[in-house]
Amino acid sequence: MTDHAYNFAYLDEQTKRMIRRAILKALAIPGYQVPFASREMPMPYGWGTGGVQVSAAVLTPDDTFKVIDQGADDTTNAVSIRSFFERTAGVATTTATIEASVIQTRHRIPEAPLTEDQILVYQVPIPEPLRFLEPRESETRKMHSLEEYGLMHVKLYEDISRHGHIATSYAYPVKVEGRYVMDPSPIPKFDNPKLGDMAAIQLFGAGREQRIYALPPYTEVVSLDFEDHPFEAPKADQLCGLCGAEDSYLDEVITDDTGGRLFCCSDTDYCEGRRKAGHRGPAFPGNEAAA
Amino acid sequence: MQATALAGGFDAPATQSAHAFRRVMEAMARPGTIQDIQGGAPPAPLSVAAGTVLLTLCDTDTPVYLAGKADTDDVRAWLAFHTGAPLTGPSHAMFAVGAWDALLPLSRYPIGTPEYPDRATTLIVDCAALAASGSTLRGPGIKSDATLSLPETRAFQANRALFPLGLDFIFTCGDRLAALPRSTEVF
Numbered sequence: 474m475t476d477h478a479y480n481f482a483y484l485d486e487q488t489k490r491m492i493r494r495a496i497l498k499a500l501a502i503p504g505y506q507v508p509f510a511s512r513e514m515p516m517p518y519g520w521g522t523g524g525v526q527v528s529a530a531v532l533t534p535d536d537t538f539k540v541i542d543q544g545a546d547d548t549t550n551a552v553s554i555r556s557f558f559e560r561t562a563g564v565a566t567t568t569a570t571i572e573a574s575v576i577q578t579r580h581r582i583p584e585a586p587l588t589e590d591q592i593l594v595y596q597v598p599i600p601e602p603l604r605f606l607e608p609r610e611s612e613t614r615k616m617h618s619l620e621e622y623g624l625m626h627v628k629l630y631e632d633i634s635r636h637g638h639i640a641t642s643y644a645y646p647v648k649v650e651g652r653y654v655m656d657p658s659p660i661p662k663f664d665n666p667k668l669g670d671m672a673a674i675q676l677f678g679a680g681r682e683q684r685i686y687a688l689p690p691y692t693e694v695v696s697l698d699f700e701d702h703p704f705e706a707p708k709a710d711q712l713c714g715l716c717g718a719e720d721s722y723l724d725e726v727i728t729d730d731t732g733g734r735l736f737c738c739s740d741t742d743y744c745e746g747r748r749k750a751g752h753r754g755p756a757f758p759g760n761e762a763a764a
Numbered sequence: 765m766q767a768t769a770l771a772g773g774f775d776a777p778a779t780q781s782a783h784a785f786r787r788v789m790e791a792m793a794r795p796g797t798i799q800d801i802q803g804g805a806p807p808a809p810l811s812v813a814a815g816t817v818l819l820t821l822c823d824t825d826t827p828v829y830l831a832g833k834a835d836t837d838d839v840r841a842w843l844a845f846h847t848g849a850p851l852t853g854p855s856h857a858m859f860a861v862g863a864w865d866a867l868l869p870l871s872r873y874p875i876g877t878p879e880y881p882d883r884a885t886t887l888i889v890d891c892a893a894l895a896a897s898g899s900t901l902r903g904p905g906i907k908s909d910a911t912l913s914l915p916e917t918r919a920f921q922a923n924r925a926l927f928p929l930g931l932d933f934i935f936t937c938g939d940r941l942a943a944l945p946r947s948t949e950v951f
Contacts, residue, residue, distance in 0.1 A: 481778035490823050493785045494858075497821075498882040500792045501932045501945035503904045507882045531789065533782040589794075618878035650904055650947065652928060674793045689793040689905035689947075 482529040482562040488512055492530035492685065496676060499687035504649030505617070506600050506684040514680065521554055522680030524577045524596035531592060531676070532558065532575060537565045539573035544581040544722070544739030551579075570742050580643075582664040584721050584743040587673035589690065595658045597679035600686065602646045602656040622654045625697060633702055645704075648695045655686065655694075662696065663706045663722045669694030711736040714756030716747035769841035772805035774819055784820040788934065791943035796901045796910025798894060798942045807838035813936035814861055814890050815842075821886075822849040822859055829857035832866025834890070854885070861888040864915040870922075875929040884946075886932045891915065894937035903948040912942055920950040 480486065488510075495509040514522040532538065538558050542551040546568035554577060555566050567573050570585040577594040587593060599605075603613045606624045616622070625646055632640045645662035647669075649655050657668055658677060668675070668688065675688040688694065698704035709723045714735045721743055723736040735756050738744035753760045774780040780803040787799040806815025822828055828849045830839060843849055854860060854872035867887055876884035891913075898913040899920075912935075914920060923930045923946055930946030944950075 481782065486777055486781065487823055487825075489781070489785075490821055491825065493789070494821055494826070495882070496789060497792050497886070497932070498884075500789070500905070501947060502881050502928050503947060505881060505928060508880075531782075531786065533786055534779055535783075614879045674789070687793075691907045692904040 479561045481534070482532050482558065483514075484512065484526065484529045488526075489530045492526055495685045496527065496530065496687060499676070499685050500674070500689050502653075503688055503692050504647075504653030504655040504686060506679075506686045509683055509685050511680045511683040516553070516557075518681040519598060520550055521577070521579055521596035523678030523682075523685070524579070524594050524680075525554060525557070525678075526680060527594045527676050527678035527685060528554075528558065528575060528577050529562070531594070532562050532564055534563060536574045537567050537572055538562075539567050539570065539576045540578075541576065541581060541583065541740070541742075542579045543724070544583075544743075545741045547741060568742050569746075570740075580659050580661075581722070581739060582660055582667045584738070584740045585746075587671060589672045591673040593671075593673050593675045595660075595675065595677045597656070597658040597677045597684070598681070599644075600656055600677065600679040600682050600684040602644075602654050617653060620652070622648075625654055626699075629697060629699070633699070639698070639702060639704075642707075646697050648697060649688065650693050651695075654697070657694075661708075661722055662704075663708050665694075665696045665704070666706050709736055712754060713738045713744060713747075714754045716744045716752045716757075717754035718744070718747055718752070768807055768838055769845045772807070772815065772842060773846040774803050777819075781820045784816050787941065788817060788820060788943070791934065791941055792905075792932070792945055794905045794910075795903065795944050795948045796896065796906060796912040796942060798896060798912075798940050800939060801941050802939045807836065807842050809833050809836075809863075809890070810839060810861065811890050811936045812939040813941040814888050816939075817888055817934055817936065817941065818843060818849075818859070818861065819846055822847040824848040824850070826858040827852035827856050829854050829860040829862075829885075831860055831862025834862040834866065857885050859886050859888060862890060864889050864891065868919075870919055870931060873931055875926055875931060878929070881928040881930075884929065884931055886934060888934045888936060889915070891935050891937045894935055894940055894942060900951040901944070901948050902951070903945075905945075906948070912944070914944070914950065917950050920944060920948075924949050 540551040542548040644659040696704040787801040804816035873885035933944040
């Protein structure tokens with residue numbers, strides 16, 4: 474009953490028009506954060522209200538929708554957002570990256586390369602890359618307008634002077650088309666190289682902070698660095714315990730009280746796909762002896 | 765009110781506008797690509813594509829400028845009934861619609877401010893022809909380069925020079941459209 478009491482994709486049409494206009498301006502000015510009148514959603518801030526509103530504005534009944542949370546299709550956040558749009562938009566859903574036309578993500582970019590027929594929607598907690606350096610919105614807005622990003626380089630330099638390398642490991646700032654410095658949302662910096670020249674449209678929604686920004690396909694995205702400390706995209710020096718992948722981003726899972734641990738792909742679809750294809754890691758059941 | 769004003773809207777607004785928006789978004793994200801779009805049936809001289817874009821994006825929050833021959837009683841009544849968008853002059857327009865010559869000069873439209881570059885007009889240019897030939901386009905959204913028939917090139921080069929300020933364009937012809945955001949370089 475409730476399912477039919479809502480407009481298609483939950484939001485009312487005027488709200489969707491407002492979000493759609495913001496998305497178009499965001500695409501026209503890559504990396505610039507467009508303010509929008511974010512609505513209250515039937516889930517708390519921090520659970521992806523920005524991503525959900527952007528998804529609601531772009532979904533059509535023909536879409537196949539996928540949601541990942543830290544790469545996983547089966548966590549609470551991903552499951553509940555997926556069922557939210559199953560109920561309010563009636564869209565097909567999937568966990569397979571290649572079958573999805575719209576993918577909403579929290580904190581990861583899928584391992585499988587995306588295509589021109591796909592849209593990637595990011596959930597963003599703090600869209601302003603300069604916020605922890607300068608708390609005043611009036612100032613950060615001025616800094617963006619004047620292209621005054623020296624403070625960000627000072628921050629990265631302080632990383633180097635304190636730790637010997639740039640210790641920022643997620644939400645690593647990027648410069649878009651040589652103009653705006655942008656927060657790529659808290660994706661690991663391992664994923665940063667995938668942001669640029671991507672075939673898919675990338676949309677970023679921050680619900681609490683009321684900002685939408687975007688990267689059109691094939692946009693130049695450069696991770697900030699120094700000549701003598703070039704950007705690196707590191708990962709754990711391990712292979713996936715379940716599928717044996719050496720090229721994927723790994724989660725570390727504590728497995729018992731005696732310090733046992735397992736490294737496995739954070740992208741569950743990628744890992745399952747590899748295991749279906751017969752790949753086995755050292756911790757795969759029945760394979761431990763070989764390890 | 766004439767009966768013509770009541771017809772020509774979306775039959776199923778939620779899903780038709782969703783489909784139409786995706787076409788507009790694809791066009792804006794991939795400058796130079798030509799997209800099919802339908803759903804609206806605006807009065808002459810507006811094209812189906814221009815009318816559908818207006819139905820998809822405009823409402824009471826978006827002042828619209830009807831340029832030249834697009835400013836007829838029929839169009840005014842149709843736009844008022846289906847969108848409620850207030851009519852305005854070019855200097856306060858969020859959307860402007862009409863033929864290229866009627867929309868000129870471009871200096872009349874807001875191009876945004878350095879702190880809010882998004883507060884700029886989107887021009888919906890109804891064209892006699894739209895083809896993937898003519899000017900070469902490069903920039904975000906374009907893999908190497910694209911070509912698109914533009915009414916001229918100088919105006920768009922000058923607009924690109926304003927980046928991140930500037931105007932964004934949607935070219936419509938019949939039931940097809942293409943877009944040229946301010947980020948695109950035109951050769």
